[in-house]
Amino acid sequence: MADIEISVLNSLAEISPEVWDRCACPETADGGRPFDPFTTHRFLKALEDSGSVGTGTGWQPRYLVARDGEDVLGVLPLYAKGHSQGEYIFDHNWAHAWERAGGRYYPKLQAAVPFTPATGRRFLTAPGHESEGMAALVQGALEIATRNRLSSVHATFCTEEEAERGAAMGLLHRVTQQYHWVNDGYADFDAFLAALSSRKRKTIRRERRIAQEFGGEIVQLTGDAIQPEHWDAFWAFYQDTGSRKWGTPYLTRRFFDIAQDTLRDDILLVLALRDGRPVAGAMNLIGRDVLYGRYWGAVEHHDCLHFELCYYQAIDYALEHGLSRVEAGAQGEHKLARGYLPVEIHSLHWIADPGFSNAVADYLEAERKAVGEDIEVLTSYGPFRKVTEEPT
Template sequence: MDQAQIEVQVLDSLSHIAAAEWDNCACPETADGGRPYDPFTTHRFLSALEDSGSVGPGTGWQPQYLTAYLDGLLVGAAPLYAKSHSQGEYIFDHNWAHAYERAGGHYYPKLQMAVPFTPATGRRFLVRPGYETIGQSALVQGAVQLAAKHGVSSLHVTFCTEDEAKAGEQMGLLHRVTQQFHWCNDSYADFSEFLSALSSRKRKTLRKEREQANRFGGHVSILSGEELKPEHWDAFWTFYQDTGSRKWGSPYLTREFFHIAHNSMADDMVLVLAERNGRPVAGALNFIGRDTLFGRYWGCIEHHPFLHFELCYYRAIDLAIAHGLKRVEAGAQGEHKLARGYLPTQTHSLHWVADPGFSDAVARYLEAEREAVGEEIELLTAYGPFHKAQVEEHQ
């Protein structure tokens, strides 16, 4: 098809496009009545961020959603934002920014094709089935042209899929490889069967951690859908503020986000809530995908040994096994996850830098970084908690 047939538009709000039209590209797999692969690029999630004021004026995340039309038919879309900082991304480019500005340039603003505050792998070039090649090409060209038109330093496509990374690299973007820790379900019948795959020493350690965590003096509830009530979000907002203030200085999400998400996304979420003496004391919020459980937020107002591991990691494994999910993505960073059965896994991003000299320097850096990440993943996997046979199978 002739690329000239494609019309790329920029929207400053998702209110300008119908949810069904956007989701035809974002999650076409839901046509069979099932869940999306992940809920984060759906119209309802991105709208919750926008409508709650978590993105938009004053946040450093200004929506610039891309849409690509072929003869009036939406064939591609992308969550794109103009950024005035590098917070809430989890693919770190602070050193790039410092180097760029030491050389006399202005690194910000930049363009970020991503789901804000969400280090979860998923499609970023949202294309209607049957239009993959032309849709991806239009979105990449549209984003680069937008970056050039406004004179921004760079474009970053973060936590894209490996297939998207390969396609983007062929279109001239720079490919970056980083890592997270994911738990993979080897068709375990229950948590005990998962434990049997671990070495004896690690198996004993995990059992002791769970036993101690569950002696915190209260009980743990698993809440989703209609079981979630406004008072649960009041409690979780308190937890989230505590975590946000310690990690980022201030929370990324507003209180209104949880109110909107309660009304539009309750079936996409699972809240693991610990209560003691009739009062919520800690919680972990997960989002449910078609074959993946995404651990997203944690917080507490009381500290109990190993309760964090129990709510965030072990209960997530329980949920994944119970619902036949293939994996748990437990968010960014955290080598402590390795001992709990979460193995290092590659994550991918794509980058375009306007300045040719700086782009060449970034390309050299990324080549060395990919090699180092590969070696680290191999080393960490070998020192993981699984029996040797399990490790060899994963590699």
């Protein structure tokens, strides 16, 4: 550790895509997709170049790079946060408690992919340097926070393995939940339906039929099939959803222009066309083995179209391409009835004040138990048929 140097980058323009991605997605050396595209240089740079992060957004890049001489051992997508928006594992109550006690919670440091509730590696280490690389990045982040008298450091939607390593280093381990669809070796959508209870099976068939009768066609587009005009339509969808959910959309219009240039091979757009005009759509990101549902919107309301575009079309794509999982984003118990079951989500936290850290640790222990109980109960109420029930 004494020989490892930590540097802070204010922009990804200060490091080459090849060096960053050698840590972020070394699996792409075989020419395949990254496990997930969110920590790639191209995705994070799109957020930066589009103004979706940076000055005035509350997400100020402070990327860390761990070097041993000329060798880069690891990188960390780190941001100085002026609020807790766009994180999806929220700490608003911690911030309120800290400030009621007379402290200053913001700015804090956040190791995350902005606006992206998708699990993946956060401590991006070069192959063979997983342990020392993560330790150096954690130590670097904590030293920066301590030196600047920041309240806390957080790493959200990290992997379970990272959470276990971080806990062993003394970080606080938080467990929350999300809904994922898992491909249990289904041959097709009908095979998936056969695994459900009769009532849920009929409901999904009815929803799909209603959605397909909206008066147009549904198309799946990726790569060069995505054209610039599709983003004009999707921007209208995204603005509508964003204004209702967040007040102001997180991504700028420029992000989608950059996505057309650098990310379209990572993207699956599902569009509902009526008279050739997009009236609703869902945007997904494609990983090596997982499809990540991200955004949805519409300029016309049609019954069940949301379920079809966001959930059932995603399952169709996963089945057709042999993917093992669909992650449908944050929240939403309505996903349970559509075959998406609750799973644990992990994050790591460091609180500067020892007394407040102990209080948060007690809270996280109780929360972890409650989440485990919720997952057990929700899973038991899931749509899958019991072993004694015959498919129809």
